Every structure is written in structure tokens, then in C-alpha cells.
Amino acid sequence: MYRDRLRPCPGCASPLQGVAVALTSRESSWAYVCEACGGTFLEYFAGEPVMIARAIARAGGRPDRPARPRRPAPCPDCERELVIRPYLDDGPLLWRCPACLALFATAAQLRQLAEYEQLEAPPPWQMLLDWFLPG
Numbered sequence: 001m002y003r004d005r006l007r008p009c010p011g012c013a014s015p016l017q018g019v020a021v022a023l024t025s026r027e028s029s030w031a032y033v034c035e036a037c038g039g040t041f042l043e044y045f046a047g048e049p050v051m052i053a054r055a056i057a058r059a060g061g062r063p064d065r066p067a068r069p070r071r072p073a074p075c076p077d078c079e080r081e082l083v084i085r086p087y088l089d090d091g092p093l094l095w096r097c098p099a100c101l102a103l104f105a106t107a108a109q110l111r112q113l114a115e116y117e118q119l120e121a122p123p124p125w126q127m128l129l130d131w132f133l134p135g
Helices: 049-058 107-115 124-132
Strands: 017-022 028-033 040-042 083-086 093-096 103-105
Touching: 017 049, 028 049, 040 049, 049 107, 093 107, 103 107
Parallel strands: none
Antiparallel strands: 017 028, 028 040, 040 103, 083 093, 093 103
């Protein structure tokens, strides 16, 4: 099974441990957690990252270790260089793989992700109304 393979943590190169994460009473997901640095690696198809981060926080979170990566090692899945990007353009900064879209978050970044509330854009008709009737 592909989840059984050893993956190095992008933050510290220690082995990542696969962990089942309960999202709801009927739904679960999979995350890879580093016990050495507290980083978490999420595959793109694992599910919505905010929901997974909140489930990890409800389960007790991850300890925040002093070692934080300046620039993580390559993606454990496809070995491409991770780039730092804001989650959904206005969220916390996370390390993301441009090829397979997996993400890596330190323990502090994972907490920020769990607290993230996406700003909702106004409906298109409201933007038109505001444009025609300012103020």
C-alpha cells in the first residue's frame, strides 16, 4: 500500500507518521505528521485542509517544536521544490507543491489554518449595485 512507504518530513527529514484524522462521525482523512518537528504533510486529495487542520486541533493538535524550516526539503511525494503561498489567496502562508498540490505546514501554520475563515465575496449582483449606486 502506498501509504505504508517511508516519507521524509520536508521540515526536518525525520520520518513522517501516517495518522487517520476523524473529520466527522462518518468521515475521516489521512495526514502525515512529524513527531520530531510537529510539521504536517497533506496530500492534495486528502480533503479540505482547513477541515483537517481543525480536526487535528480538536484531537489535541501537534506540539510546536523550536525547529522551524526556512525552506523545506522537496515534496515527499513528487520531489519537486515546495513554494510558500497564501492559502486560497488570503489565508495563512503554507508550503505547497506546484506539481502535486500537496501542502506542508509547521505546527504554527497548522494552527493558523485551523483558525482561518475564508472571506466570502459579495454576490455579483451586489457588486453591480454598489457600482451603479455608490455610497
